Amino acid sequence: MRLFRSTLLLTLVASTVPAAVLGLLLLWVDQAQLRSVLLSAAAGLLAALLLSAWFARGLSRDVSRVVVGALEIARGRFGRQVPVTSRNEIGELAYTFNHMSRELASYDQENRRLIAALEAGYLATIRALTSAIDAKDPYTRGHSQRVGHWSLEIGRELRLPEGELQALEYGGLLHDIGKIGVTEPILRKASPLTPEEMAVMREHPAIGGEILKDVEFLREAARAVRSHHERWDGSGYPEGLAGEEIPLVARIVNAADTWDACRSQRPYQAAMGVAEALAVMARLRGTQLDPAVHDALVQVVRRRHPISPEPAVDRGIAPPAPRL
């Protein structure tokens, strides 16, 4: 709009010069000629104003379109094209802008493809690593994959943002990676662990956290790995964190891990049914499990098993929590 006003003002100023010359000439003409000269001058001035207004409006509209296009690019909407067809400098600017916009869209698409390929590669590497952990103990085969899946489902139920969901999936998949440092006789032992064996077993979250802590894209997942045996009431390990001191990703992986342990066949425990496992989880709500995370897990389970009966927690028949 300012460009439009400036162009109009310039035209008006430029028109005053011939008008002044005309005024001087009038001093030498007679009355009869005066009227026709004045009419011609007024008509010329009006035509000049109308033409300049039309030109200024077109110029101003084209510049506005380029500005709107530039703002769209700044917002990440690459590929936006500006509809300017003028054959002047503004038209050339729009042509260059459109070319730049198409190039940016093409680079953006290529970047997205590369990022997706990179993430798929990361995930394949992580899955291979978790298979190696699960292979140490035939009873936990597929456990890491399932914990990754349940963690993701609980995160979605809690409406966590996309970045945190990814950390949750990686954290769930890798939660027991520290068991690489635990010997197979301890991992496979069906009877209760001795205090020494338990001490070795309890090192696995810290070992896992150490393994992952320097991997940039697994930084958040490493927090889940390190703290997945912390308990809401502060009686967990390795640091005895309590409540919201425990990273949310770790609280979620803890719930998913416990749920899968309840539902799996282990040397020291038969697989529980849905109602029985829900009863165990309800008993752990507020002691081991974050109540909000527990409630989200229950919602996910009930969607998957809509005819499941209510948990048996109130009837006092819940079995003890499984060894994870």
Ligand SMILES: [Fe+2]
């Ligand atoms: Fe664990």
